[in-house]
Amino acid sequence: MAALAPPVAAIRVAVRRALTGLPSGGPVLVACSGGADSLALAAATVFVAPRLGRPAGLVTVDHGLQAGSEQRAEAVAGWAREAGFAPVVAVRVRVAGRPGGPEAAAREARYEALTEAARQHEAVAVLTGHTRDDQAETVLLALARGAGPRGLAGMPARRDLAGVPLLRPLLEIGREQTGAACAALGLSPWQDPHNTDPSYARSRVRADLLPELVRALGPGVVDNLARTARLVAADNAALDELAGTALEAARCPDGGLSVPVLADLAPAVRGRVLHSWARELGALPSALSHRHVVALDALVTGWHGQGPTDLPGGRRVLRRADRLRPVDSLPD
Incomplete structure (x- = not known):
């Protein structure tokens, strides 16, 4: 018996770890474009999942x-049927006309399709093939855009997708490993031309910026950037827990927040409290930005009688005495 290629073994181990502990019942669904990353993930999953029952x-x-x-x-769907996947779903989505740039619009359409497939087939998880290299690119893009800790935390290994866990088993697997795994298994990945299209920011990071950093600083750059995301994510989790407790302590019976309680919080915690509260009020998460939180914070720490702060989604917040209140909660 031929020895199992190390990249194939590493990806199978990563998939097994991701699947362990999931509830029994429906299938796990692999999101597969036919590229090397998702194809290597799919091949590992169809091997590992049945062995876990x-x-x-x-x-x-x-x-x-x-x-x-x-x-x-x-x-891709034909290969999946031959490989033993069931169900196999091929979905056509409409990207044009969605808000945001083409990358964001395609991502939104893709996740909507994955959500619907998971719901239709009662999947217990959806798996995507994002790798350590994708994580490093995400951190660099977040740095360039001036993102805060949430952006620098990159992509989580697990998050909720409309009630279904979305898992990224390969965040500690390099892109060279997924390519080597496909070669070892005799698979022929599709090369997406968008991955080398310089009109996309991520493509420029992948083709130019990250390789230049590796040349200048050494091959450990990719792993170090991905490690940074893991460390920042752990810090975020701790701060979010503190913020959740602080938000409950700051609540007032009329739906507002106590300014004295907010003023006593560390800025990092207060910012999270205000962000969470703004979302509770109905501020659109996709449009809620740092400047909105800064404006809310000014009602606490820089109060000089200014008027209401506008939030995306048409909500407004103002300060009355020692309270922050949504405008529509005020008495006539």
């Missing part, structure tokens, strides 16, 4: 952005 399904999303995309999606 659970079915493995696959979803491939056709964004309709390139010629021949429908045929490629069908090719």
Whole structure:
């Protein structure tokens, strides 16, 4: 018997760790574009999942952005059926007309499709093929955009996707390993031209910035950036827990927040409290930004009689005496 290629073994171990402890019942669904990362993930999952007593399904999303995309999606679906996946779902989505840039619009459409597939097939988890390199790119993009700790934490290994866990088993696996695993298994990944299209910021980071950093600072840069994301994520979790407790302590019976309680908080905790409260009031999460939180914070720490602060989604907050209150909660 030929020895198992180390990259194949490493990816199977990562998948096994991710699947361990999931509830029994429905399948796990792999999101697979046919690229090396998701193809290596899919091959590992269809091997590991049945050995853990659970079915493995696959979803491939056709964004309709390139010629021949429908045929490629069908090719991925055909491979998945032959490999033993069930169910196998090929979904066409509409990207045009969505808000944001093309990358954000495609991502939103993709996750909507994954959510619907998970709901339809009662999946216990959805798996995506994001790697350590993707995580490093995400951290660099967050730095360039001036993101705070949430952005620098990168992509979580697990998050909620409409009530279904979205798992990223390969965040400690390098892109060179997924390519080597595909070669060892005789798989032929699709090379997405968008990954080398310089009109996309992530493509420029992948093709130019990250390789230059590796040349200048050594090959450990990718792992160090991914490690930074893990460390910041752990700090975020601790601060979020403190903020949750502080938010409850600051609540007033009329739905507002106590200014004295807020003023006593550390700035990092107070900012999280105000961000969470703004979302409770109905501020649109996708549009709620640092400047909105700064404006709310000014009602606490820089109060000089200023008027209401506007939040995305049409909500407003003002200060009355020692309270922050939503405008629509004020008495006539």
